[in-house]
Amino acid sequence: xxxxxxxxxxxxxxxxxxxxxxxxxxxxxxxxxxxxxxxxxxxxxxxxxxxxxxxxxxxxxxxxxxxxxxxxxxxxxxxxxxxxxxxxxxxxxxxxxxxxxxxxxxxxxxxxxxxxxxxxxxxxxxxxxxxxxxxxxxxxxxxxxxxxxxxxxxxxxxxxxxxxxxxxxxxxxxxxxxxxxxxxxxxxxxxxxxxxxxxxxxxxxxxxxxxxxxxxxxxxxxxxxxxxxxxxxxxxxxxxxxxxxxxxxxxxxxxxxxxxxxxxxxxxxxxxxxxxxxxxxxx
Amino acid sequence: xxxxxxxxxxxxxxxxxxxxxxxxxxxxxxxxxxxxxxxxxxxxxxxxxxxxxxxxxxxxxxxxxxxxxxxxxxxxxxxxxxxxxxxxxxxxxxxxxxxxxxxxxxxxxxxxxxxxxxxxxxxxxxxxxxxxxxxxxxxxxxxxxxxxxxxxxxxxxxxxxxxxxxxxxxxxxxxxxxxxxxxxxxxxxxxxxxxxxxxxxxxxxxxxxxxxxxxxxxxxxxxxxxxxxxxxxxxxxxxxxxxxxxxxxxxxxx
Numbered sequence: 001x002x003x004x005x006x007x008x009x010x011x012x013x014x015x016x017x018x019x020x021x022x023x024x025x026x027x028x029x030x031x032x033x034x035x036x037x038x039x040x041x042x043x044x045x046x047x048x049x050x051x052x053x054x055x056x057x058x059x060x061x062x063x064x065x066x067x068x069x070x071x072x073x074x075x076x077x078x079x080x081x082x083x084x085x086x087x088x089x090x091x092x093x094x095x096x097x098x099x100x101x102x103x104x105x106x107x108x109x110x111x112x113x114x115x116x117x118x119x120x121x122x123x124x125x126x127x128x129x130x131x132x133x134x135x136x137x138x139x140x141x142x143x144x145x146x147x148x149x150x151x152x153x154x155x156x157x158x159x160x161x162x163x164x165x166x167x168x169x170x171x172x173x174x175x176x177x178x179x180x181x182x183x184x185x186x187x188x189x190x191x192x193x194x195x196x197x198x199x200x201x202x203x204x205x206x207x208x209x210x211x212x213x214x215x216x217x218x219x220x221x222x223x224x225x226x227x228x229x230x231x232x233x234x235x236x237x238x239x240x241x242x243x244x245x246x247x248x249x250x251x252x253x254x255x256x257x258x259x260x261x262x263x264x265x266x267x268x269x270x271x272x273x274x275x276x277x278x279x280x281x282x283x
Numbered sequence: 284x285x286x287x288x289x290x291x292x293x294x295x296x297x298x299x300x301x302x303x304x305x306x307x308x309x310x311x312x313x314x315x316x317x318x319x320x321x322x323x324x325x326x327x328x329x330x331x332x333x334x335x336x337x338x339x340x341x342x343x344x345x346x347x348x349x350x351x352x353x354x355x356x357x358x359x360x361x362x363x364x365x366x367x368x369x370x371x372x373x374x375x376x377x378x379x380x381x382x383x384x385x386x387x388x389x390x391x392x393x394x395x396x397x398x399x400x401x402x403x404x405x406x407x408x409x410x411x412x413x414x415x416x417x418x419x420x421x422x423x424x425x426x427x428x429x430x431x432x433x434x435x436x437x438x439x440x441x442x443x444x445x446x447x448x449x450x451x452x453x454x455x456x457x458x459x460x461x462x463x464x465x466x467x468x469x470x471x472x473x474x475x476x477x478x479x480x481x482x483x484x485x486x487x488x489x490x491x492x493x494x495x496x497x498x499x500x501x502x503x504x505x506x507x508x509x510x511x512x513x514x515x516x517x518x519x520x521x522x523x524x525x526x527x528x529x530x531x532x533x534x535x536x537x
Contacts, residue, residue, distance in 0.1 A: 085478050089463075135537065142535070164431070164453045166463070169477045170489055173453040174537035176432060177439045180408070181415035181531050188416065204453075206404030207392075207432040212412050226404035226432075227394035231458075235394045245399060255402050 029053050031221070045262040054219045054262060056199060058101065059108035059123035062158055066266055067112035067121070074110040075120075076143050081105060081136040081168070090167040093129065101127035105136045106161075109144040114156065115270025117277070120148040124160045124205075133205055134165035138175025141209065145182035145193075154192035154273055159210040162228075163203020176208040183209050192276040194269065197224045197247065197256065211255070215272060217265075218247035218256045284448075286474040289481075290456060292448040293427045294390075299500050300359070301343030302328055304386045304426060307504040308511065309334050309341060317368060321401060324365030325356045326389070327437075329372040331381075335512045337519075340376035342369050342437060343386035346427075359428075360393035363406035366436050370410050373417055382420040382515045385437040390455065392433030407436045414439040415534070416527060420518035422511060425449045425490070441518055441530050443489065444510075445481045446503065447496040451489065452479040488536065 026035040032051035041048065045065050046055040063072045083090045098104060106128040112121055122144050124131035131137075141157070148155045164172040187193060195213030199222035206226050210216075218224060225232075225245035233240060243249055250256045260268050284292070292298070305312055309332035317323040329342040346359030369385075376383045392403055414421065414436075423440040429451030445451060454462075456474040461467045484490040494506055518526065 085476070087476050088472075138537070166454045166459050166477070169453055170451055170479070170484065170487060171537055173431060173435055173451075174489065174534060176411060176435060177415070177534040178537055180411035180439070181534055184412050184415045185531070187412075204432050207407035207436075208411055209408070211402075211405040211408040224404075225399050226392065226407070227399065232394050232396065232399065236396060240396070244396070253400055253402070255405055 047262055052220060052261065054199065054221055056126040056160065058127055059103070059125050062123045063112070065262070066114055066269070068114065068116060071113040072110050073112065074108065075147065076109055076140045077104065079105060079136050079140050081134045083167070084135070084171060085167070085169050087167040087169070093167065097128045101125050103128055105140065106131045106133070107137045107140050109140045111153070114273060115266060117270055117273035118153060119273055120144050120153045120155045122155070122157045124158060126160045129165065130162035131160040131205070132162050132165035133175050134168040134172045135175060138178050141179050142182040145179070145186045148191060149186045149189055152189070152191060152278055154194065154276060155186065156194045156196070156269060157209065158196045158198055159201045159205055160198045161201055161203065161205035163205060173204065176204050179209045180212065183212055187214070192273070194272060196265070198222050200224070202226065202228050216256045217258050217260045217268070218250065220247060220259055220261055222247040224250050285471065286480055287456065287471040289448055289450055289479070290474050293450045298427060300347065301345040301386045301388050301426065304424070304504070304507065305332060305341050305343055308508045309339065312341065315372060318364040318371055320364065320367050322364045324362050324368060326359050326361040327365035327369050329369055334508070334515065337515065338381045339515065340372050340381055340383045342372060342383065344389040344437070346388060357393055359389045360391060361389065361433060362393050362398050363401040363403050366406040366410050369437060370413055373414065377417050377419045380419055382422070382519060384511060385421070385423040385440065387423055387425045387429055387434045387437050388427035389430045389433050390428050391430035392436070407432050410436040411439055415530065418523045418527065420515060420526060422514060424494070424507065425451050430455065439534065441526065441533070442491050442514055444492040444494055445484050445490045446494045447481050449481060450479040451484055452477050
């Protein structure tokens with residue numbers, strides 16, 4: 001059957017612009033300005049072959065390079081947000097987000113194996129309202145931690161978020177409390193939670209589960225902070241210094257364990273999972 | 284009163300600030316300073332006091348009195364060390380099995396260079412994680428502005444109450460209007476849409492109780508003194524496991 005949806009939607013990210021018909025098209029890297037052949041960028045896991053700039057990726061693209069082949073099994077995929085507060089324009093925003101991301105919500109959860117190590121995973125979606133956290137995102141992540149606690153599975157979570165989803169008002173704030181509590185139970189049972197901060201991770205997600213990992217990794221160059229850069233500039237009435245709120249800045253200040261480029265993530269995460277195997281350690 | 288009128292009331296000059304509640308409700312307050320990591324944040328005040336003879340760890344956000352005091356206290360916008368001080372005192376309360384009472388009044392956690400350098404997000408995240416399993420009762424009262432994650436960091440509690448004219452919101456109405464509609468003047472609409480009033484909180488299940496206000500606040504202090512005493516002794520009687528299970532369920536429902 002012909003997929004008509006594809007006719008009406010624009011590419012959802014830098015990688016997709018080159019799928020098939022776009023072959024030969026080049027894009028300028030936002031960091032170094034070099035023209036990149038998009039096939040090459042795709043082969044490079046969405047990074048610039050010249051300067052290593054990491055482009056944002058969708059959850060499915062993450063799954064493709066991280067999870068062992070065919071090992072990903074999605075969980076809670078039917079959960080979606082509703083306009084509970086009757087917030088003007090929210091319904092339309094949700095519809096647009098679904099079209100832009102081809103997903104139902106701003107996070108994809110499931111079980112998979114990474115380098116043969118079973119784990120629970122979540123990937124936030126930059127194409128769905130910039131991974132903003134509303135009730136459905138909070139509920140999916142909470143359920144994932146609860147499932148992982150029951151099954152004694154480690155959780156690997158990739159964060160990307162503009163913060164809480166303001167169209168759900170105070171209910172989105174409550175997701176910070178709900179997810180933290182579920183994460184706390186998972187942690188108290190001796191399970192590993194590995195968070196990977198990707199561009200951008202800000203606001204309520206930074207101030208809850210993103211910064212609660214037993215081990216916190218980050219992608220090179222990712223913007224990570226509590227307040228968004230513009231909010232800070234407005235507060236202090238001056239420009240921010242170069243490199244402020246980057247993953248490298250956080251590493252320097254002691255808030256992340258390691259910066260791991262995409263090409264090394266699978267191996268690094270696999271190793272860490274192996275070293276945290278329950279009842280026996282690395283084998 | 285419209286939602287925006289409530290915003291103005293919550294921010295009004297002359298409205299009692301955090302310390303007034305501690306001073307008017309408790310006895311024997313002894314302030315304790317510092318986070319043992321970096322510094323002492325005057326935007327969050329903490330210490331030990333008694334309520335009908337029961338020792339209680341008390342915490343509040345303090346916006347300050349006169350201009351000089353307000354500047355010193357950063358207008359009640361805490362830095363990471365404020366949250367870390369509050370966490371230190373909460374863990375101390377857990378050790379000595381005394382309940383914790385927090386008075387929340389902040390436009391939000393401070394958005395500045397130093398706050399980011401010292402891990403504002405991490406500090407709030409840690410508070411939320413630790414509070415979710417703190418083995419002693421916690422009651423939080425929203426007394427003025429409940430500004431987003433910076434307020435929640437002291438409000439992951441067994442009971443959350445709100446004063447009649449206090450507000451609780453994920454973002455300031457100004458921030459919401461400028462982000463969503465690129466028009467800071469639509470702040471009234473934003474206040475309405477965000478559902479931030481005490482009644483909204485009650486109907487959404489975010490708070491258990493609304494404390495009625497009177498002009499001199501004498502009734503407010505009186506009500507809080509009685510309700511806190513009764514609720515704390517109720518909560519103190521619960522086995523820890525049940526207390527934590529109920530706290531989990533309280534936030535699990537959202």
